[in-house]
Amino acid sequence: MALPGAFQLDAALALPLDRAPVTVLFGPSGAGKTTLLRLLAGLERPDAGLILFRDRVWCDTARGVWLDPQQRRAGFVFQHYALFPHLTVERNVAFASSGQAAARMMERFDLTAFGQRLPRAISGGEQQRVALARALAAEPDLLLLDEPLSALDAAARVRTRRELRGLLVRAGVPSIVVTHDRIEAVALADWMAVMVEGRILQTGPVREVFARPATARVAEAVGVENVLPAEIVSRAAGLLHLRVGGTALECLDGGESGSVLASIRAEDVALSRDAAHASTQRNRLQGMVRAISIEGPLARVEMDCGFPLVALVTAQSATDLNLLPGESLAAIVKTTSVHLIAAG
Amino acid sequence: MDWQAIGLSLRLALATTLVLQVVGMPLAWWIAFSRRRWKFLVEAVVALPLVLPPTVLGFYVLIAIGPHSPVGAVYARITGGLLPFSFAGLLVASVLYSMPFTVQPMVAAFGGVDRKLIEASWCLGVSRGATFRRVVVPLAGQGIATAAILSFAHTVGEFGVVLMVGGNIAGVTRTVSISIYDQTQSLDYAGAWHTSLLLVGFSFVVLALTYSWQRRAWMLWQTH
Structure with missing residues (x-):
């Protein structure tokens, strides 16, 4: 995929989303991970590229196919969660879903106690659960998470890291998580793709990639x-x-x-x-x-x-x-x- | 006091504000979020009334809506009337003249809405229109209100454009500012004094309310 402007992204990537519930997109800052995630969500448009999800074409610049974010059913959890500040927790979760699905998510993510509060009145870890619940209540086919733990303080990060994998696996929706933290990658992922300077250098089961980096660049990136x-x-x-x-x-x-x-x-x-x-x-x-x-x-x-x-x-x-x-x-x-x- | 002129000014200001909310909002939205390279040209055109003498703007509007212009001809065919020296003509001119007072606060307010929130709504499957209504408008509400108040107040106070396009017909185009001019010309200083004072008081109250309300909203945001 090539993006307008100076940034070149050369990301050939095929993911076994249905076999591996959680894929981590791993790489140093500035590698283009977030851009790749935004391309998948339909928030950025490549100059040239092809995105297939299961049997649907999301983007094919050669044939002029482009699906807007609304048509992709890809839930996006932003780095700072992007909760609607003027709406209560409950209304955030129910923003794009039936009341029933929202109520189910409120329950599953343990949010009912502060459903009537505004996002700025709850903790970072709680905000993250609201963001996840909101994305899942809309019943997405794919979940994209951009550095989901980086907005938390150190103590909350350790606690949430343990919870997050469980939540993602139980959600039953394949997810792609962007991170530059190798402990997060190991804790969250089944499958891992390593990205450096706009290129996907290696993909595979997470332990395999850490234990057997294919190139010196990957070894350096995964911190061997x-x-x-x-x-x-x-x-x-x-x-x-x-x-x-x-x-x-x-x-x-x-x-x-x-x-x-x-x-x-x-x-x-x-x-x-x-x-x-x-x-x-x-x-x-x-x-x-x-x-x-x-x-x-x-x-x-x-x-x-x-x-x-x-x-x-x-x-x-x-x-x-x-x-x-x-x-x-x-x-x-x-x-x-x-x-x-x-x-x- | 020329109550007829005051009533006319208020009617004109209200109509102008309403038209500008409808016309200005999409324009402001486009300016705030478009990535087109020639966007600055549109911004410059919208801001022109801020720097042009009202007579220049009024002169061009007068020509543009005259019976020999395409706009005036279409209007005459539909309504049988003429735009110059009518309330409708005055409204067209006022909308153009107060455009920057609507568009600029709205652009600032839309620009202040975190783009991630808009994208979050899109990714939840909510259409662009519904996202604008449910996310952008509530979060930019204060800027939209400021735009309405400033446009209203600015229209009440306009003089040059009105004189050029509307002339001075009692009950049709004689607004409060024209009335004050008339009173002064006919040496009715007492009348001019009263009407002027009313206008000063009105403008001051409107602006004071706007600023105090903005300050309060700002402080609410800070303390929570």
Whole structure:
């Protein structure tokens, strides 16, 4: 799809909406996620593009087909919810639906207690439930949510994140959620599409995308901390032997060849003081602690193992191990936690 | 006091305000939300009466609605009457003259309505017309009311355009401002004094009410 003006969106995307109730559209700010969502809703018009939903054509610029937002039955939950400020909660929910459907939603979303209040007199989490209830009361075929948690304060965000997936799954309407927060993505999604600079780079089951980013760009976007240039030295018995910096590393042989990047998630790196002991861990890398920073319950430990390696351990174990910069430690990475990405 | 002229002015102001609400609202809507590049030209034309001498506007309106113009000819065929020096002609001129006083407050009010609210309504399947009625008008209500009050007050006070297009026919086109001019010309200073004072008082009360009401609405918004 190409949009008027300078912004180019090249988003080829097919989603199994009926198999995966919640799809997350993930990417950094400015990637074009919201624009893509607005195109789906019919709020933006592409210069060229094709949008199919089930067996209906929503937009086909080649044949001059265009459905207005009203004809698409795609519910939209805006980032700041866009509740009508002059109408009570009840009238917001009933804005475009029969009284019955609205009453059902008021009940399901636990809104009856403040049905007579105006939106500005309720909390952010409650506003979000009103926005969802309003969208679902109109009985949409598809639900689009733009950063639904970003307007909430930190405490409400954690609480609502847990609720939201349940609400979306129970709604029985396929939904597409835009977010740039990977914790939200993991918490909400079945299926995930990664978007960077106007392009969809990878789609797939959410765990698959996080565990096996297809390219270095995706790895960077989904926040895999360690993406390291590696050389394939040899292959044997289903294993690949790599050289990263000056250090040997092993991983499963997925048939890769040539120059590759090894991606290791920081939470898959364990730290140990024992110089050597029998274990199933094949990748045992001797290194030195360069820096430690505490991030809430987690400690981010930057190691030098012949190449920079970031480990994410609990703050408690960092304290127990009495980690200090300059110390010598072993970093342990399971063979199955090293994923190869074709470089280039 | 020339009660006939006062009555005529009020009738003219009321009719002008009503016509402008109907004509001005879609125009203001278009100006507020259109993405056309030549929109600024329309905005400039609408604002012209603010800067033109009323005699210039009046002169062109007089020519445009005269019996030899297409508009005047069609009007004559339908009604058998002439537009210049009639109440209908005066109404046409007043509508043009007070247009910016209706359109500009409305554009500001429509522009102040969060576009996301309009889009939210569309995505709920509500048509453009119903969205305008149920979301935009209630949220822009104060601007719409301001537009009506300003247009009404401005029409009551107009002079040059009325004189050019309507002339000075008692009960037909002699508005209150013309009446004051007449009284002064005939050295009836007492009459002019009374009528002027009435007009000053009326204008002041209207404006004071408008501002106090706007302030209150603003404060209500702030405290909640």
